[in-house]
Amino acid sequence: MxxxxxxxxxxxxxxxxxxxxxxxxxxxxxxxxxxxxxxxxxxxxxxxxxxxxxxxxxxxxxxxxxxxxxxxxxxxxxxxxxxxxxxxxPECCLIEGLAYRHPWCFTPAELKMAEDVMHDEWKQNMDAKKAKKRVKVERRLARSTEKGIRAMRYQFTTNAGGQ
Missing domain, CATH: 3.50.30 (Glucose Oxidase; domain 1)
Structure with a gap:
């Protein structure tokens, strides 16, 4: 039965x-x-x-x-x-892995711990991605600022040479 x-x-x-x-x-x-x-x-x-x-x-x-x-x-x-x-x-929508596929195999405390760990890892990954993006943006801004300064120098040197 x-x-x-x-x-x-x-x-x-x-x-x-x-x-x-x-x-x-x-x-x-x-x-x-x-x-x-x-x-x-x-x-x-x-x-x-x-x-x-x-x-x-x-x-x-x-x-x-x-x-x-x-x-x-x-x-x-x-x-x-x-x-x-x-x-x-699940308390966190980010749950994945074995606990996500087979939650009935774990106690509620184990599931909670797995969710906390996964959520913390996700946050760290997101923080790292944001930091990388911030560095990229800052580099792009620095390059464009540097290009702008060069263009202004060029313009001043060509205008100054013509006078």
Missing amino acids: LQHLMLPSDAALSTIPEDVIPRKLRELVLTRTYNIGLDDWLLHASRKKAECFPELSMISVYFREKDSAVEHSTINTLITQDIRYCEYI
């Missing part, structure tokens, strides 16, 4: 819950989730729980983006059907 099933959300949300959730499944985990269509899919699953999958007691959702979440009304509907709902929303 299959009790725990993990699916990428795009595979699950592309069809109706009855086609995805086995009858005796207890826990469903949707990974790499965007919020597009998720509320409707979860509501449909909660309506069909009694007749199609009475054993279902928990749905976990791992979002890909910081600004994702399921509406409270949807969560309340799941609760009334005795389905516990858990979600993971």
